[in-house]
Amino acid sequence: xxxxxxxxxxxxxxxxxxxxxxxxxxxxxxxxxxxxxxxxxxxxxxxxxxxxxxxxxxxxxxxxxxxxxxxxxxxxxxxxxxxxxxxxxxxxxxxxxxxxxxxxxxxxxxxxxxxxxxxxxxxxxxxxxxxxxxxxxxxxxxxxxxxxxxxxxxxxxxxxxxxxxxxxxxxxxxxxxxxxxxxxxxxxxxxxxxxxxxxxxxxxxxxxxxxxxxxxxxxxxxxxxxxxxxxxxxxxxxxxxxxxxxxxxxxxxxxxxxxxxxxxx
Numbered sequence: 001x002x003x004x005x006x007x008x009x010x011x012x013x014x015x016x017x018x019x020x021x022x023x024x025x026x027x028x029x030x031x032x033x034x035x036x037x038x039x040x041x042x043x044x045x046x047x048x049x050x051x052x053x054x055x056x057x058x059x060x061x062x063x064x065x066x067x068x069x070x071x072x073x074x075x076x077x078x079x080x081x082x083x084x085x086x087x088x089x090x091x092x093x094x095x096x097x098x099x100x101x102x103x104x105x106x107x108x109x110x111x112x113x114x115x116x117x118x119x120x121x122x123x124x125x126x127x128x129x130x131x132x133x134x135x136x137x138x139x140x141x142x143x144x145x146x147x148x149x150x151x152x153x154x155x156x157x158x159x160x161x162x163x164x165x166x167x168x169x170x171x172x173x174x175x176x177x178x179x180x181x182x183x184x185x186x187x188x189x190x191x192x193x194x195x196x197x198x199x200x201x202x203x204x205x206x207x208x209x210x211x212x213x214x215x216x217x218x219x220x221x222x223x224x225x226x227x228x229x230x231x232x233x234x235x236x237x238x239x240x241x242x243x244x245x246x247x248x249x250x251x252x253x254x255x256x257x258x259x260x261x262x263x264x265x
Contacts, residue, residue, distance in 0.1 A: 004110075004113045004114050004116075004117035004120075005117070005119075006047075006050070007046055007047060007050035007053075007110055007113070007114055008045060008046060008047065008050075008114070009044050009045060009046075009047050012044060012045075013026060013042055013045055014026065015119050015120060015122075015123035016119040018119075018122065018123075018126070023123075026123075027123070027126050027127055030042075030127040030218060031127055031129075033218075034127070034163075034218060034220055037182060038180065038182040038183060038219065038220045038223070038224045039180070039182075039209060039217065039218070039219045039220070039224075040127075040217070040218040040219075041209060041210075041211065041215055041216075041217055042215065042216040042217075042218075043212060043214070043215050044214050044215070045167070045214060045215060045216035046114070046167060046213075046214040046216070047214070048214065050110055050114075050214075051169060051170075051213045051214045053110045054109070054110050054111045054167075054169045054238075054240070055169050055170045055213075055238060057105075057106070057109045057110060057111065058100065058111075058145055058147075058169060058170070058238050061100055061104045061105065062098070062100065062147055062236070064100070064104055065098035065099055065100045065104075065145075065147050066098060066099050066101070066260070066261050066262040066263075067096075067097075067098050067262075068095065068096065068097055068098065068099055068259070068260055069094075069095070069096050070094075070095045070096075070259070071092050071093070071094055071095075072092065072093055072095065072155065072157065073088065073089060073090065073091060073092060073093065073157075074088060074091075074093065074156050074157050074158055074195055074199075074225060075089070075157075075158060076157055076158070076160065078092075079092060086196075087192065088191075088192050088195040088196060088199065089192075091199055093155025093156050093157065093199075093227075094153070094155050095153065095154045095155045095157075096151075096152045096153065097146050097147060097148045097152050097153075097154060098146075098147035098148070098149070098152075099144055099145070099146060099147070099260055099261055100144060100145035100147060101139075101140040101141070101144060101261045102138070102139060102140055102141060102142045102143045102144060103139050103140060103265070105143060105145070111143065111145075111167075111169075111240055112143060114167075115135070115142070115143045115242050116135070120242075121133055121134075121135065121244065124165060124218070124244060127218060128163060130246060132246070132247075133244050133245075133246065134244060134245050134246070134247065134248045134249075134250070135243070135244060135245075136243035136244065136245050136250050136251070137248065137249045137250055137251050138243070138250065138251040138252050138257070138265070139251075139265045140252070140257050140260075140261045140263075140265050141243055141251075141252050141256075141257070141260070141261075142243050143240065143241070143242060143243065144240070144241050144243075145169070145238055145239065145240050145241075146237075146238075146239045146240075146241065147236060147237070147238060148172070148176055148228065148231045148236065148237040148239075149231060149236050149237075150172075150231055150232060150233060150234065151230050151231065151232075152230065152231055153175075153176075153227070153228055153229060153230040153231070154227055154228040155227055156195075156198060156199060156225055156226070156227040157225070157226065157227065158185055158221065158222060158223070158224070158225055158226075159221030159222050159226075160222070161221065161222065161243075162220065162221075162222045163218060163219065163220050163221070163222075164217075164218075164219050164221050164241065165216070165217070165218050165219075165241070165242045165244065166216070166217045166219070166239055166240060166241050166242070167214075167215070167216050167217075167239070167240045167242070168211045168212060168213050168214065168215045168217070168238075168239055168240075169213060169238035169239065169240055170213055170235065170236065170237060170238040171211070171212060171213055171235070171237060172231040172232065172233055172235045172236065172237045173232065173233025173234065173235045174231075174232035174233050175229050175230050175231045175232040175233070176228055176229060176230075176231040176232075176237040177208050177209075177228065177229045178208065178209045178211055178217075178226065178227075178228055179206055179207065179208050179209075179226060179227055179228075179229060180206070180207055180209070180219075180221075180224045180225060180226035180227075181194065181198055181203055181205045181206055181207070181224060181225045181226075182205065182207065182223075182224050183223050183224060184198070184205075184223065184224060184225045185222065185223045185224070185225070194225075195225060198225055
């Protein structure tokens with residue numbers, strides 16, 4: 001395939017044509033979806049040929065992925081003293097997955113070329129109404145691929161970032177479903193009852209997103225509790241995460257790099 005533009009269905013998603021009515025309508029659609037649903041799904045964003053290429057490229061490096069096993073609360077820590085054992089501040093979730101780091105993805109690979117394509121960066125900045133938006137400078141975390149094999153999952157949690165952008169590359173045969181509760185977190189920490197219901201499996205507001213290969217997802221994960229259910233079957237789940245920041249030069253600490261990638265950079 002040729003340029004990054006060839007990897008995207010630009011007839012449906014004209015992100016390379018800012019200032020046009022079609023571009024403005026797409027930005028407005030994404031903003032509305034994020035505001036009302038907490039998530040915007042652009043199905044078929046990457047064309048099938050590009051998705052197949054990205055899956056093949058991931059297959060080449062997947063054996064070098066780092067195995068992450070973590071036990072955490074929904075706030076991504078190990079629990080806080082001063083709360084009862086069954087309190088959301090102490091209840092623990094289990095996450096197990098593999099991580100392909102940015103420096104393991106070749107510069108000529110389709111996925112990295114899309115990440116470095118300026119129209120994608122500028123489009124996301126417009127959707128999120130950012131005056132400036134930057135690719136993350138971390139050589140490990142800027143662009144990553146989450147790899148989930150059978151029985152692996154991502155436990156319930158809130159993101160540290162306000163918004164996360166992902167691209168589904170390969171879906172499993174069963175399981176690996178993305179579930180969330182929209183706007184559960186509050187500034188005054190009134191969310192504890194709702195979190196308990198989620199962890200107990202009784203919350204009426206749990207939603208499941210239908211994310212197919214080629215779907216670009218823009219998700220407001222700081223306020224929305226979410227998880228990925230355990231994968232079932234022999235097909236591995238591949239999900240790429242594009243990391244962008246409001247300021248240039250952002251890198252993770254060596255401690256965070258070590259946790260997620262088994263090494264520092």
